Amino acid sequence: RNLVYAVGMPPNIATEENLRKPEYFGQYGKISKIVINRNHNPGDPRRASASAYVTFAHKEDTLACILALDGFYHDGRNVRASYGTSKYCSAFIKNVRCNNPDCTYLHHMGDAEDTFTKQEIQAGYVTSGRDVLARQQQIMAQQAAAVFGAGVGGGNNRRKVGGGGPSGTGRQSGGPVFPPPTFD
Numbered sequence: 001r002n003l004v005y006a007v008g009m010p011p012n013i014a015t016e017e018n019l020r021k022p023e024y025f026g027q028y029g030k031i032s033k034i035v036i037n038r039n040h041n042p043g044d045p046r047r048a049s050a051s052a053y054v055t056f057a058h059k060e061d062t063l064a065c066i067l068a069l070d071g072f073y074h075d076g077r078n079v080r081a082s083y084g085t086s087k088y089c090s091a092f093i094k095n096v097r098c099n100n101p102d103c104t105y106l107h108h109m110g111d112a113e114d115t116f117t118k119q120e121i122q123a124g125y126v127t128s129g130r131d132v133l134a135r136q137q138q139i140m141a142q143q144a145a146a147v148f149g150a151g152v153g154g155g156n157n158r159r160k161v162g163g164g165g166p167s168g169t170g171r172q173s174g175g176p177v178f179p180p181p182t183f184d
Contacts, residue, residue, distance in 0.1 A: 006052050007051040007081075026171045029065070037052070064181035070082065086110070
Protein backbone atom coordinates (compact mmCIF):
# COMPACT_ATOMS: atom_id res chain seq x y z
CA ARG A 1 0.00 0.00 0.00
CA ASN A 2 2.61 2.49 -1.03
CA LEU A 3 0.88 3.62 -4.24
CA VAL A 4 -1.35 6.71 -4.42
CA TYR A 5 -3.72 7.28 -7.32
CA ALA A 6 -4.65 10.97 -7.61
CA VAL A 7 -7.18 12.26 -10.16
CA GLY A 8 -8.58 15.66 -11.09
CA MET A 9 -5.36 17.64 -11.16
CA PRO A 10 -4.97 20.56 -13.57
CA PRO A 11 -2.80 19.55 -16.56
CA ASN A 12 -0.53 22.58 -16.11
CA ILE A 13 1.00 21.12 -12.92
CA ALA A 14 1.21 17.54 -14.17
CA THR A 15 4.89 17.00 -14.84
CA GLU A 16 7.06 14.60 -12.89
CA GLU A 17 9.43 17.43 -11.98
CA ASN A 18 6.58 19.55 -10.55
CA LEU A 19 4.83 16.74 -8.70
CA ARG A 20 8.08 15.68 -6.97
CA LYS A 21 8.48 19.18 -5.50
CA PRO A 22 7.77 19.77 -1.79
CA GLU A 23 4.86 22.02 -2.76
CA TYR A 24 3.10 18.94 -4.18
CA PHE A 25 3.72 15.24 -3.43
CA GLY A 26 7.32 15.69 -2.26
CA GLN A 27 6.16 16.96 1.14
CA TYR A 28 4.52 13.64 2.07
CA GLY A 29 7.61 11.44 1.88
CA LYS A 30 10.31 10.01 -0.34
CA ILE A 31 8.93 9.28 -3.81
CA SER A 32 10.12 6.19 -5.68
CA LYS A 33 8.21 6.71 -8.91
CA ILE A 34 5.59 8.89 -10.62
CA VAL A 35 3.51 7.95 -13.65
CA ILE A 36 1.28 10.69 -15.12
CA ASN A 37 -1.79 10.34 -17.34
CA ARG A 38 -3.33 13.32 -19.08
CA ASN A 39 -6.93 13.51 -20.23
CA HIS A 40 -6.90 16.29 -22.77
CA ASN A 41 -10.35 17.43 -23.76
CA PRO A 42 -9.89 19.42 -26.97
CA GLY A 43 -13.56 20.43 -27.03
CA ASP A 44 -13.44 22.07 -23.61
CA PRO A 45 -10.03 22.86 -22.08
CA ARG A 46 -11.70 23.57 -18.72
CA ARG A 47 -12.53 19.85 -18.49
CA ALA A 48 -8.98 18.67 -19.22
CA SER A 49 -7.39 16.96 -16.24
CA ALA A 50 -4.47 14.82 -15.20
CA SER A 51 -4.01 11.87 -12.92
CA ALA A 52 -0.90 10.41 -11.36
CA TYR A 53 0.28 7.20 -9.76
CA VAL A 54 2.77 8.15 -7.06
CA THR A 55 4.79 5.41 -5.39
CA PHE A 56 6.19 6.28 -1.97
CA ALA A 57 9.08 4.52 -0.27
CA HIS A 58 7.12 4.28 3.01
CA LYS A 59 3.53 3.07 3.43
CA GLU A 60 2.74 5.53 6.21
CA ASP A 61 3.53 8.43 3.85
CA THR A 62 1.07 7.02 1.34
CA LEU A 63 -1.77 7.12 3.84
CA ALA A 64 -0.83 10.65 4.98
CA CYS A 65 -0.90 11.78 1.33
CA ILE A 66 -4.30 10.23 0.66
CA LEU A 67 -5.83 11.73 3.80
CA ALA A 68 -4.44 15.21 3.08
CA LEU A 69 -5.19 15.31 -0.64
CA ASP A 70 -8.52 13.51 -1.07
CA GLY A 71 -11.26 16.11 -1.54
CA PHE A 72 -8.82 19.04 -1.82
CA TYR A 73 -9.78 21.72 -4.36
CA HIS A 74 -7.00 23.08 -6.58
CA ASP A 75 -7.73 25.65 -9.29
CA GLY A 76 -11.44 24.94 -8.84
CA ARG A 77 -10.97 21.20 -9.34
CA ASN A 78 -11.77 18.49 -6.84
CA VAL A 79 -8.65 16.34 -6.48
CA ARG A 80 -9.40 12.79 -5.36
CA ALA A 81 -6.78 10.47 -3.90
CA SER A 82 -6.93 6.78 -3.07
CA TYR A 83 -4.73 3.75 -2.89
CA GLY A 84 -3.56 2.71 -6.33
CA THR A 85 -3.66 -0.91 -7.34
CA SER A 86 -0.80 -2.98 -8.69
CA LYS A 87 -0.99 -5.93 -11.02
CA TYR A 88 1.21 -8.99 -11.16
CA CYS A 89 3.69 -9.37 -14.01
CA SER A 90 2.55 -12.04 -16.45
CA ALA A 91 6.06 -13.57 -16.32
CA PHE A 92 5.76 -13.89 -12.53
CA ILE A 93 2.37 -15.54 -12.88
CA LYS A 94 3.86 -18.04 -15.37
CA ASN A 95 6.81 -18.61 -13.00
CA VAL A 96 9.37 -17.44 -15.56
CA ARG A 97 11.95 -14.65 -15.43
CA CYS A 98 10.79 -11.19 -16.50
CA ASN A 99 13.12 -9.80 -19.15
CA ASN A 100 11.77 -6.24 -19.00
CA PRO A 101 14.07 -4.13 -16.77
CA ASP A 102 11.46 -1.35 -16.76
CA CYS A 103 8.55 -3.62 -15.81
CA THR A 104 6.24 -1.83 -13.38
CA TYR A 105 4.25 -4.90 -12.35
CA LEU A 106 4.75 -6.99 -9.22
CA HIS A 107 7.27 -9.83 -9.28
CA HIS A 108 6.52 -11.22 -5.81
CA MET A 109 3.44 -12.03 -3.78
CA GLY A 110 2.03 -9.01 -2.03
CA ASP A 111 1.79 -8.97 1.75
CA ALA A 112 -1.58 -9.97 3.16
CA GLU A 113 -1.87 -6.57 4.84
CA ASP A 114 -1.45 -4.91 1.45
CA THR A 115 -4.38 -6.65 -0.15
CA PHE A 116 -8.02 -5.65 -0.23
CA THR A 117 -10.95 -8.02 -0.20
CA LYS A 118 -13.76 -7.62 -2.68
CA GLN A 119 -15.95 -6.44 0.21
CA GLU A 120 -13.44 -3.74 1.22
CA ILE A 121 -13.28 -2.46 -2.34
CA GLN A 122 -17.09 -2.42 -2.60
CA ALA A 123 -17.29 -0.62 0.76
CA GLY A 124 -15.04 2.16 -0.57
CA TYR A 125 -11.95 1.52 1.54
CA VAL A 126 -9.83 1.89 -1.58
CA THR A 127 -11.55 4.84 -3.20
CA SER A 128 -11.97 7.43 -0.46
CA GLY A 129 -9.35 8.93 1.82
CA ARG A 130 -11.87 9.28 4.62
CA ASP A 131 -12.90 5.64 4.29
CA VAL A 132 -9.26 4.58 4.20
CA LEU A 133 -8.69 6.42 7.48
CA ALA A 134 -11.79 4.87 9.04
CA ARG A 135 -10.63 1.39 8.03
CA GLN A 136 -7.06 2.03 9.29
CA GLN A 137 -8.43 3.28 12.62
CA GLN A 138 -10.70 0.23 12.86
CA ILE A 139 -7.75 -2.12 12.25
CA MET A 140 -5.55 -0.28 14.77
CA ALA A 141 -8.31 -0.39 17.39
CA GLN A 142 -8.77 -4.13 16.83
CA GLN A 143 -5.02 -4.70 17.13
CA ALA A 144 -4.79 -2.58 20.29
CA ALA A 145 -7.74 -4.41 21.82
CA ALA A 146 -6.13 -7.76 21.02
CA VAL A 147 -2.80 -6.74 22.54
CA PHE A 148 -3.82 -4.50 25.43
CA GLY A 149 -7.45 -5.40 26.07
CA ALA A 150 -10.54 -3.42 25.16
CA GLY A 151 -10.58 0.28 26.00
CA VAL A 152 -6.81 0.72 26.07
CA GLY A 153 -4.71 2.71 23.63
CA GLY A 154 -4.86 6.09 21.95
CA GLY A 155 -6.11 9.22 23.64
CA ASN A 156 -2.76 10.91 24.24
CA ASN A 157 -1.63 11.15 20.64
CA ARG A 158 -0.76 14.60 19.35
CA ARG A 159 -1.35 15.32 15.69
CA LYS A 160 1.65 16.60 13.71
CA VAL A 161 1.40 18.70 10.57
CA GLY A 162 4.05 18.81 7.84
CA GLY A 163 7.49 17.77 8.94
CA GLY A 164 8.21 15.66 5.88
CA GLY A 165 5.37 13.19 6.49
CA PRO A 166 5.23 10.36 9.02
CA SER A 167 8.55 8.85 7.87
CA GLY A 168 10.30 12.24 7.93
CA THR A 169 11.65 11.60 4.40
CA GLY A 170 9.52 14.25 2.69
CA ARG A 171 10.77 17.73 1.93
CA GLN A 172 9.28 20.69 3.74
CA SER A 173 7.87 23.53 1.71
CA GLY A 174 7.70 27.20 2.52
CA GLY A 175 4.51 27.50 0.47
CA PRO A 176 2.78 24.20 -0.18
CA VAL A 177 0.19 24.04 -2.96
CA PHE A 178 -1.22 20.69 -1.81
CA PRO A 179 -2.28 20.48 1.86
CA PRO A 180 0.47 19.35 4.24
CA PRO A 181 0.36 15.87 5.80
CA THR A 182 -1.28 15.48 9.20
CA PHE A 183 -0.38 12.42 11.27
CA ASP A 184 0.10 11.02 14.80
